[in-house]
Amino acid sequence: MAEFDLASVRADFPILSRVVRNGKHLVYLDNGATSQKPRSVVDAECEFYFQHNAAVHRGAHLLAEEATDAFEGARGKVASFINAETKEVVFTKSATESLNIVAYGFLNSSLGKAIPRSPFFVDASKNIVVSELEHHANLLPWQQLAERTGAQLRWFPVESEGRLDLSEVDSLIDENTAVVALTHQSNVTGAITDVNKIAKRVQSVHSIFVLDACQSAPHMKVDVRELGVDFLTFSGHKALGPTGVGVLWGRYELLAQMPPMITGGSMIESATMSAAIFAQPPKRFEAGVPNMAQAVGLGAAMDYLSSIGMEKISAHEKALTARALAGLRDIPGLTIIGPEQMESRGGVISFAVQGIHPHDLGQVLDDEGIAVRTGHHCAWPLMQALSVQATTRASFYLYNTEEEVDQLVTSVIAAKKFFRA
Amino acid sequence: MSLEALYHEIILDYYKNPHHKELHTPYDVEVHHNNPSCGDEVTLRLNVEDGVVASISWSGVGCSISQASTSIMTDLVQGASVAKALELERLFLEMMQSKGNFSEDIEVLEDAVALSGVAKYPARIKCALLGWMAFRDAALRVKS
Numbered sequence: 001m002a003e004f005d006l007a008s009v010r011a012d013f014p015i016l017s018r019v020v021r022n023g024k025h026l027v028y029l030d031n032g033a034t035s036q037k038p039r040s041v042v043d044a045e046c047e048f049y050f051q052h053n054a055a056v057h058r059g060a061h062l063l064a065e066e067a068t069d070a071f072e073g074a075r076g077k078v079a080s081f082i083n084a085e086t087k088e089v090v091f092t093k094s095a096t097e098s099l100n101i102v103a104y105g106f107l108n109s110s111l112g113k114a115i116p117r118s119p120f121f122v123d124a125s126k127n128i129v130v131s132e133l134e135h136h137a138n139l140l141p142w143q144q145l146a147e148r149t150g151a152q153l154r155w156f157p158v159e160s161e162g163r164l165d166l167s168e169v170d171s172l173i174d175e176n177t178a179v180v181a182l183t184h185q186s187n188v189t190g191a192i193t194d195v196n197k198i199a200k201r202v203q204s205v206h207s208i209f210v211l212d213a214c215q216s217a218p219h220m221k222v223d224v225r226e227l228g229v230d231f232l233t234f235s236g237h238k239a240l241g242p243t244g245v246g247v248l249w250g251r252y253e254l255l256a257q258m259p260p261m262i263t264g265g266s267m268i269e270s271a272t273m274s275a276a277i278f279a280q281p282p283k284r285f286e287a288g289v290p291n292m293a294q295a296v297g298l299g300a301a302m303d304y305l306s307s308i309g310m311e312k313i314s315a316h317e318k319a320l321t322a323r324a325l326a327g328l329r330d331i332p333g334l335t336i337i338g339p340e341q342m343e344s345r346g347g348v349i350s351f352a353v354q355g356i357h358p359h360d361l362g363q364v365l366d367d368e369g370i371a372v373r374t375g376h377h378c379a380w381p382l383m384q385a386l387s388v389q390a391t392t393r394a395s396f397y398l399y400n401t402e403e404e405v406d407q408l409v410t411s412v413i414a415a416k417k418f419f420r421a
Numbered sequence: 422m423s424l425e426a427l428y429h430e431i432i433l434d435y436y437k438n439p440h441h442k443e444l445h446t447p448y449d450v451e452v453h454h455n456n457p458s459c460g461d462e463v464t465l466r467l468n469v470e471d472g473v474v475a476s477i478s479w480s481g482v483g484c485s486i487s488q489a490s491t492s493i494m495t496d497l498v499q500g501a502s503v504a505k506a507l508e509l510e511r512l513f514l515e516m517m518q519s520k521g522n523f524s525e526d527i528e529v530l531e532d533a534v535a536l537s538g539v540a541k542y543p544a545r546i547k548c549a550l551l552g553w554m555a556f557r558d559a560a561l562r563v564k565s
Binding site: 357363375 | 482
């Protein structure tokens with residue numbers, strides 16, 4: 001049983017009472033892809049548009065002031081949510097953009113008129129460390145950076161249970177490591193990375209640690225100071241917030257030395273025909289009129305999560321995950337692609353069923369009203385490392401119930417019967 | 422629409438016992454197609470003699486829909502003229518894009534008619550088309 005009123009939480013999410021295929025009630029287990037939205041988030045967006053809409057940081061009228069207050073207020077909410085300073089939080093359009101901003105921060109510090117003594121300088125003498133566990137969003141920007149600068153791309157391998165193999169941490173990360181970019185929690189296997197251990201090594205060689213917290217920040221208490229990382233990113237839409245807004249957190253002294261990826265309006269101190277002086281962070285990284293209503297909606301999502309408490313949400317998801325693992329493990333021919341035990345794992349479970357392709361399994365589950373993800377989960381190299389073509393993935397959130405977990409297990413058994421697998 | 426209508430018995434049979442699923446040599450053309458959104462893959466080899474599909478074979482991994490559809494397609498085009506085979510491909514594509522309202526006579530598609538239910542599941546249409554698109558690609562390369 002959840003330590004919060006699950007029924008009243010569910011009532012806050014109108015979509016959860018929807019009827020889907022064949023008159024079945026929706027069982028939404030695709031939270032790793034995107035979360036559903038509580039009424040308060042959509043209301044906050046609505047209120048912004050209907051009452052306060054104006055371009056932020058511009059104009060001398062009342063609405064411009066209110067819009068700026070709402071937008072900057074949301075920044076403050078995000079900052080407290082991850083225990084950061086407000087000026088360290090950059091609103092982006094997505095976590096993918098956040099990661100690209102950092103990767104391009106390195107590139108723009110290194111090409112053409114390179115910035116002397118920049119911590120973001122990278123060339124062929126340097127290396128970039130990622131892992132086989134990464135989502136494409138935290139792999140391709142670094143691949144590109146390596147390709148364009150000649151730096152060596154290195155990676156932590158993955159173990160059979162879908163965890164990072166950290167045994168070579170001291171040789172993989174060395175004095176020439178420009179940046180280490182890793183996932184906090186795998187979107188495929190659910191494995192949680194031992195961030196502190198890696199952070200110690202990164203600090204000892206004075207490198208920069210970028211953490212992809214897309215699958216962790218929405219589900220557990222994330223404290224940027226405790227983690228010991230330098231940059232952290234997550235997406236709004238996976239954390240009950242709207243689409244079109246992501247978060248980039250960075251240590252202020254680093255943000256202050258990082259050049260922007262996108263230039264243009266409202267990110268300058270001054271501009272002439274031949275040059276511009278960029279604004280201080282976070283504005284430096286927010287060129288153009290931002291996704292204001294979405295940021296405000298994300299602020300409401302932070303409020304919603306905090307009002308319940310991340311510890312309670314995390315405990316509830318752990319209970320659901322343990323129940324699902326126990327039920328699924330008992331099904332003959334089913335393999336968990338990821339840690340089978342609860343230690344250092346989150347509420348994302350990938351699995352394979354012998355004789356049933358994940359798409360076919362997903363289709364049968366859909367017929368029962370159960371929404372799961374199937375495929376390679378934007379982590380193709382991980383699929384190759386684990387020697388699987390694709391997986392079926394169930395991922396939980398605060399509004400899921402034990403009954404829904406049981407329905408998943410029952411429906412997988414029914415699918416086996418249907419496909420005579 | 423029921424799951425049974427989507428997963429017609431014929432589809433499950435071809436899935437479990439695919440036809441022409443052993444790459445032959447020598448061959449005129451080989452193509453490799455994949456479905457980036459799901460990871461399904463097919464490699465297809467083709468020989469054409471006097472405008473007729475003399476031999477066709479494939480290998481690949483994917484869901485029952487993609488595997489059965491590719492298997493059925495190879496049965497249909499083997500021994501047919503390339504022109505006729507491409508006409509079947511056009512018909513199949515139209516059937517898939519019809520959202521279930523298909524007026525043309527589809528009996529010529531034989532066992533592939535069993536895939537008509539896929540048209541009602543937009544996310545699965547690309548599965549059914551994977552092998553057919555590979556064949557079209559290969560056939561046009563041979564012709565050119």
